[in-house]
Amino acid sequence: MKHLITAFAYDKRGRLLSIGRNNYVKSHPTQARLAAKVGQPQKIYLHAEIDALLKARQKVHLLVVVRVKKDGTYGNARPCAICREAIRFFGVTHVEHS
Numbered sequence: 001m002k003h004l005i006t007a008f009a010y011d012k013r014g015r016l017l018s019i020g021r022n023n024y025v026k027s028h029p030t031q032a033r034l035a036a037k038v039g040q041p042q043k044i045y046l047h048a049e050i051d052a053l054l055k056a057r058q059k060v061h062l063l064v065v066v067r068v069k070k071d072g073t074y075g076n077a078r079p080c081a082i083c084r085e086a087i088r089f090f091g092v093t094h095v096e097h098s
Contacts, residue, residue, distance in 0.1 A: 004068045005077055007052035012061040012093075020052025030054060031082070034089065038081045049083040053090045060090060065097040074098045 005022040023046040031050050035043040053060060067077035077097040079087060087095060 005048040007048040008064040009052040009056040009060040010062040018055035020048045022048045
């Protein structure tokens with residue numbers, strides 16, 4: 001495993017709706033569509049942000065994204081172009097990342 005990225009989706013009242021994790025073997029049609037839309041069709045494996053947004057099943061107000069490196073330290077978890085498109089597509093209001 002390269003690193004662990006975890007995304008936490010919250011509603012407007014601060015209630016945790018879902019937790020998503022990156023996956024290096026699993027894909028989803030939404031992941032593939034968004035990857036193709038931003039010109040990266042080869043990036044079909046599920047990103048934590050998209051996993052959390054799909055699992056939430058309702059409007060996400062806040063998405064918190066955290067990256068933990070192999071050595072256990074935190075790394076930059078700024079959403080990639082695919083995840084930024086997903087954030088726009090799902091109408092997320094706020095995003096925080098490590």
